Amino acid sequence: MSAAVRGRVSSERRLPLPDACLGCSSCVAVCPVASSDGRFAGPKVLGPAFERLLAGPWPGEPGLGPRDAERLGAGLCLQCHLCDLACPAGVEVSSLTRRAKALARRLPRGGYRRLMDDLLADQERFGRLAAAVRWPRSLLHGTSPWLGRTVDGFAGRLVGLHPARRLPRPPRQPFRAWFEATRRPREERDRQPVILFVGCHGRFHDPVVPRAAVEVLRSAGYRVVAAQEVCCGSPALSVGDEGRARDSLEANARLLDHLSTRLGGGVPIVSPCPSCSLSLRRLLPELIGDGPARAVADAVWDLGEFLAGPARVGLEQAFDRPRHWGDDGAPPSGEEAAVTPWTYHASCHLRALGVGKLFPALLSSLEVPGRLDAGPAADGCCGMGGLTGLTREGYDLSLAAGARVLEAYRSLAAAGPVVLSDCPACRWQIAEATGLKTAHPVELLAARLRDRAGGRNSIG
Numbered sequence: 001m002s003a004a005v006r007g008r009v010s011s012e013r014r015l016p017l018p019d020a021c022l023g024c025s026s027c028v029a030v031c032p033v034a035s036s037d038g039r040f041a042g043p044k045v046l047g048p049a050f051e052r053l054l055a056g057p058w059p060g061e062p063g064l065g066p067r068d069a070e071r072l073g074a075g076l077c078l079q080c081h082l083c084d085l086a087c088p089a090g091v092e093v094s095s096l097t098r099r100a101k102a103l104a105r106r107l108p109r110g111g112y113r114r115l116m117d118d119l120l121a122d123q124e125r126f127g128r129l130a131a132a133v134r135w136p137r138s139l140l141h142g143t144s145p146w147l148g149r150t151v152d153g154f155a156g157r158l159v160g161l162h163p164a165r166r167l168p169r170p171p172r173q174p175f176r177a178w179f180e181a182t183r184r185p186r187e188e189r190d191r192q193p194v195i196l197f198v199g200c201h202g203r204f205h206d207p208v209v210p211r212a213a214v215e216v217l218r219s220a221g222y223r224v225v226a227a228q229e230v231c232c233g234s235p236a237l238s239v240g241d242e243g244r245a246r247d248s249l250e251a252n253a254r255l256l257d258h259l260s261t262r263l264g265g266g267v268p269i270v271s272p273c274p275s276c277s278l279s280l281r282r283l284l285p286e287l288i289g290d291g292p293a294r295a296v297a298d299a300v301w302d303l304g305e306f307l308a309g310p311a312r313v314g315l316e317q318a319f320d321r322p323r324h325w326g327d328d329g330a331p332p333s334g335e336e337a338a339v340t341p342w343t344y345h346a347s348c349h350l351r352a353l354g355v356g357k358l359f360p361a362l363l364s365s366l367e368v369p370g371r372l373d374a375g376p377a378a379d380g381c382c383g384m385g386g387l388t389g390l391t392r393e394g395y396d397l398s399l400a401a402g403a404r405v406l407e408a409y410r411s412l413a414a415a416g417p418v419v420l421s422d423c424p425a426c427r428w429q430i431a432e433a434t435g436l437k438t439a440h441p442v443e444l445l446a447a448r449l450r451d452r453a454g455g456r457n458s459i460g
């Protein structure tokens with residue numbers, strides 16, 4: 001196993017340890033919200049300091065409550081986890097700010113707004129609703145794209161999205177239907193199984209990424225089994241709904257444990273979405289505890305981490321199979337290979353998993369051409385923060401929090417690169433804020449594998 005993979009973040013249950021805080025403010029320096037919104041008291045205050053005063057300064061004195069959490073701006077935390085990475089004392093700061101955020105959410109809010117908040121937090125329900133109206137939406141978009149966009153805009157506003165945010169177009173064929181149609185059970189019978197945790201974005205809104213993941217994993221020699229899953233709970237946590245997140249994680253622990261056992265036990269669980277990977281690996285043990293939840297968390301891999309680790313040999317073999325154009329891979333005379341320049345954005349959740357730069361290294365080692373570097377300014381949070389940046393209330397904050405990163409990608413616009421990112425929320429934010437095309441890196445790998453004879457790396 002490669003060194004990068006040996007270094008992956010353990011699922012071991014870690015305690016937030018507020019008393020270990022040294023007061024150094026390193027967490028404040030990296031927090032994208034503290035530097036862009038004066039209403040936010042910052043991770044040091046809303047993390048260790050807040051936690052210590054939750055039970056009151058001394059016995060008999062009242063502790064802090066929902067109003068204090070709201071006054072200090074706890075609801076604005078994006079749950080990006082950058083504070084955890086910066087803390088020299090090992091305090092799990094984001095676990096503490098998450099608790100403060102959950103406390104602020106307990107304040108009563110208007111009926112309709114709360115209803116819509118709950119719907120957005122419950123991506124399982126939202127996704128099923130989107131699936132139920134897929135046909136009429138597809139018909140509308142097919143007949144009149146303008147009318148389709150107008151109706152989508154109206155529906156988005158009804159559920160609380162900012163007017164600048166566009167709902168993804170309805171998929172032509174949902175992931176599950178494509179997956180069942182392309183399975184070859186007899187041919188794949190003797191292959192090592194891998195469980196694919198697709199994530200809500202892939203299941204309900206955009207099947208392109210999980211399809212590419214399946215293609216690449218199959219090329220690397222695996223039998224892909226698509227999990228019966230529910231939402232990973234990350235969207236619920238992004239709005240401070242810990243109860244809903246816990247229910248989702250508990251259900252997933254049961255479903256994945258059962259599936260892995262049925263397949264012989266110890267089967268790797270791979271997700272192309274870093275927020276799902278982080279939820280399952282880190283939050284399962286933290287919020288649910290040990291037992292089956294720990295076993296499931298230990299088996300979870302982010303897709304890039306899995307392809308750069310256990311699947312690496314199979315993937316290299318897939319790339320090494322004879323090319324139509326001869327061993328040097330050069331195109332036949334008179335034909336130019338189309339090469340799309342690409343740059344890579346590591347999402348915060350991927351960095352929180354400790355595997356932030358594996359995909360670009362893998363693409364480079366597989367000699368995928370066209371790499372551009374957006375420089376150190378791009379090495380930060382895009383500001384989306386899960387659902388936060390989609391909403392009317394969170395939109396401006398998300399652009400301010402991601403301003404430096406978004407500007408770094410805008411500066412590459414003349415070269416016209418595709419910005420590769422594993423995270424659907426980062427792709428959404430970067431595409432809308434910069435006008436650049438975005439894609440998951442596995443789409444580029446799948447395109448390369450499909451188009452090996454042509455040597456191209458164009459996507460879509």
Ligand code: SF4
Binds near residue numbers: 032033097
């Ligand atoms: S999780 Fe991100 S937004 Fe929240 S306090 Fe930490 S660094 Fe700031």
Ligand code: SF4
Binds near residue numbers: 020025028087088090
């Ligand atoms: S980085 Fe860690 S030690 Fe420093 S103030 Fe923040 S929580 Fe405390």
